[in-house]
Amino acid sequence: MPLIELSDVGKTYRSMRGASYQALKDFNLQIEPGEFLCLLGTSGCGKTTVLNMVAGFEKHTEGRITVHDRPLSGPAADRGVVFQGDDSLYPWLSALGNIEFGLRMAGIPRKERHERAHYYLELVGLKGQGHKHPAELSGGMKQRIQIARVLANEPEILLMDEPFGALDAQTRSVMQKELLSIWAATRKTVLFITHDIDEAVTLATRIGVMHAGPASKLKATIDVDLTTEQRDRTNDGYVTVYRQVHALLRDEVAIAMKRASS
């Protein structure tokens, strides 16, 4: 049984001036427990919209979204979200305070909270930096704090919206490796949004490619059966998957460009 299920989901945005925009239509996706699903698509196709609906931030206007076969009712602690920017961190709290936030809300005693926060701080490679405030941390460090904060809360599902989009190539590659080892250790279910094919092939167990908007839906999904060693740009298996995804995406980019210019 799928953990997350989107059936014939549609989303129409209505602006205050009465104009409406149908971002998604008949969107179908099922995510199994333990899957690492990367969602790819052209800019503006509706990836964030999908994630925001699964997170419970936005209400879908058609169809059905269920988690554990139950319809969603807003955000909850079972679905942790890593945001694209760093504006979701709390600048008045230290790194450790940020990581502890969810545990504090759940009323977990201070001592246990500290232990768990320290554990995840170390897991994301920031041991000894817990006393620093977000303003004193680099972009990559802040992104790690976000990840540690979500992990410390031990959600069943991780929702990540281009979490490494703003990082430089080296940091990004380090973070990808860290995320993979964390995922291997915890076997969370991950919905990961990116527009970088390499990132998707490096991380995913399955890749979903979306059509260009408006009224976007899933175009195809590709299973990625690669071992950790095979996830390397020089590997044949890697290249094959890359080509498949690239071919699916190429047409959509062309369509999106044409729609934008007409």
Added chain:
Amino acid sequence: MNNRLDVLYRIGGYICGFALLFAIWHIAAVYFVRSILFPPPGRVILKAIELLQDGTLQEQVAVSLRRIMTGFAGGAAIGIPLGLAIGSFRPVRYLLEPFTEFFRFIPATAMITVAVIWFGIGEGSKIFLIIYTTVFIVTLNTAAGVGAISPNKIRAARSMGASTRQLFLYVALPATAPHILTGMRLAMGNSFVTIVAAELIAANAGLGKMIWDARLYMLVDQIFVALLTLGLLGFTADRLFRWGIYAFAGRFSPTA
């Protein structure tokens, strides 16, 4: 550390700045104006010491400060929850915005006469005026602060399991704190203006009254003592607030 050096520089700068101010004042009074109507700093300080020794200065300062503090605390106590409510709930905003936007343009000094008619010449009218001058600025800044919280901060808290009450206490309030303190800092400046104006026009005690009485008997030195005291009090209050904003909001606050 760099920080300590910075503090030293700042204190040094303040001392030099004040010394320069007194030097210019002294030169202007002794060498250029040379009038009994413009006393040099030395004479004003001597007068201040005299007034301190017989206790009148402390007395008047205490009266004015007590009025400011009471009204200011009252105004903030009304303004902060009001601003939080306006910023958080759209219907409340639409309901209350006409009030804040309307009274904002009627300065407290324009309300002095009405205040005296309503609350008499004593403490009541002064405290009313300080509350009046404080409430709107604090409300507006608080509401703007709530509006400036990035939606992702709230969303993140929600998906970490925060209840509405927790969201308010642990996200909205601390995120808005720098704006609240900025509003209070502006309100403190207004309170000084308002209290002096009110005491000049109608009062039985206070620094403004002291200036007014001195004018009647042409005690120019005493007027200058009152002016100097006002400047120093205002400066100290403002520094305390800046420090509060910095300490509370720390390194991240754009207003600190």
